[in-house]
Amino acid sequence: MSTPLQVTARLRDPVTTDDHIRGPADAAVTIVEYGDFQCQFCGAAYPNLHELLRQRADTVRLVYRYFPIANVHPYAERAAETAEAAGVRGRFWEMHDWLYEHQDQLDPVHLSLGVEQVGLPPDELNAEVENRAHADRVRRDFVGGIRSGVNGTPTLFVNGVRHDGGYDLPDLLTAADAAANA
Amino acid sequence: MSDPNGLIQPGRTAPGFTLPATPDGALIGPEQFRGRPVVLAFYPADWSPVCGDQMALYQSAAPVFAQYQATVLGLSVDSIWSHRAFAESRGIEFPLLADFEPKGEVARSYGAYTSNGEAARALVVLNPAGTVTWSYLSPPDVNPGADGIFDALDQLAADRKVMAG
Structure with a gap:
C-alpha cells in the first residue's frame, strides 16, 4: 500500500501591482483569494473575510483573483469580466462587494443595475464585456490559479501557502495570526 | 486499503482497457489516444456535494x-x-468512464481501488506511447487540483523536445 503523498500547494504567481488589493501594502499577512462570484461558498466566506480585514486592519491584506468555474456557474465569467471593467475604472472593490452581496441577481439585467448602483455607465461596461475586452485578464488569473493548486472555490493562499482549513471567521483569524507570527 | 502493490508507478506500461463512457455509452480507452498525453483521473463517486468538485x-x-x-x-x-446525469449537471464534456461491470476492474488493474468499493482518488498521466510517466494518490477527501498534472505534462513536453533535438 502506498502512502498518500501530501503536497502543499503554493502560490506560483506573486502578487503584483496589477492585482486587486485591499489593505495595507506593508501587511505582514497577504491572503490571495481565488473566487467565483456565483459560488455560494465564496459568498459565505465574503463577510468573514471582510470582518477579518476589519479586525486585523494593520496586519492583513486581501488580494482577489478570478476563478470562474463557468461550466457550473453560467454567470460567473460575465460577473468576473464586469468586475475587471469596474477595476480599470478604479472601482473594483465596490463592484466585487456588490456581486457578493447580490449573488442571486447576477443575470445580465440585474447586473446592469448593479453597475449603475456602483456609479458606472452600464452600457459602456456591457459593450466591453460583450467584446471580451477583459477575458484575457480573467483567464490569466484562472490559469495561474490552476497551476498553483486551486482545487475549487474559494481557495485561499495565506502568505503563499494554500489554506486547507475552513472559511469561518475563527478559522481565518487563526490562519492569519499563525502566518503573522511565523 | 488499495491494491497491495499500490498505485501504478512511472515506467510501467498502462494496462489497456475500454469502458462505456459519456455521453452516449461508446466504449472508450486510453489506446484510442496514442500519440498524445492521456490523463486518467480516478475518483470515488459522482455527486460530491461541493463547488470544488474535481x-x-x-x-x-x-x-x-x-x-x-x-x-x-x-x-x-x-x-x-x-x-450521464452528473456530466449534464456539471457541464462536463470530457468522457466519464463507467468502471461498473466487473465492478472496479480497471481501477484494480491500476492499483486504484479501495476496500470500500470505490476507486481511489488517483491521477495517472500516460505519455503518447502509453507509458505511465506520473501517478499520484490523493487522500479520498482532498481534491488534488490540477497543478501536479500540468507539471507532469510540462515535463513530458520538455522530454519530447530533448528527444527531438
Whole structure:
C-alpha cells in the first residue's frame, strides 16, 4: 500500500501591482483569494473575510483573483469580466462587494443595475464585456490559479501557502495570526 | 486499503482497457489516444456535494489541457446513467468512464481501488506511447487540483523536445 503523498500547494504567481488589493501594502499577512462570484461558498466566506480585514486592519491584506468555474456557474465569467471593467475604472472593490452581496441577481439585467448602483455607465461596461475586452485578464488569473493548486472555490493562499482549513471567521483569524507570527 | 502493490508507478506500461463512457455509452480507452498525453483521473463517486468538485474543475480547465493536446478521462465505479446525469449537471464534456461491470476492474488493474468499493482518488498521466510517466494518490477527501498534472505534462513536453533535438 502506498502512502498518500501530501503536497502543499503554493502560490506560483506573486502578487503584483496589477492585482486587486485591499489593505495595507506593508501587511505582514497577504491572503490571495481565488473566487467565483456565483459560488455560494465564496459568498459565505465574503463577510468573514471582510470582518477579518476589519479586525486585523494593520496586519492583513486581501488580494482577489478570478476563478470562474463557468461550466457550473453560467454567470460567473460575465460577473468576473464586469468586475475587471469596474477595476480599470478604479472601482473594483465596490463592484466585487456588490456581486457578493447580490449573488442571486447576477443575470445580465440585474447586473446592469448593479453597475449603475456602483456609479458606472452600464452600457459602456456591457459593450466591453460583450467584446471580451477583459477575458484575457480573467483567464490569466484562472490559469495561474490552476497551476498553483486551486482545487475549487474559494481557495485561499495565506502568505503563499494554500489554506486547507475552513472559511469561518475563527478559522481565518487563526490562519492569519499563525502566518503573522511565523 | 488499495491494491497491495499500490498505485501504478512511472515506467510501467498502462494496462489497456475500454469502458462505456459519456455521453452516449461508446466504449472508450486510453489506446484510442496514442500519440498524445492521456490523463486518467480516478475518483470515488459522482455527486460530491461541493463547488470544488474535481471533475467540474477539470472541465473548467479544458482550454489548458487543450494546450498540451492532452485527453482527460474521468473514471469511477458509477454506472453510465449516473455519469450521464452528473456530466449534464456539471457541464462536463470530457468522457466519464463507467468502471461498473466487473465492478472496479480497471481501477484494480491500476492499483486504484479501495476496500470500500470505490476507486481511489488517483491521477495517472500516460505519455503518447502509453507509458505511465506520473501517478499520484490523493487522500479520498482532498481534491488534488490540477497543478501536479500540468507539471507532469510540462515535463513530458520538455522530454519530447530533448528527444527531438
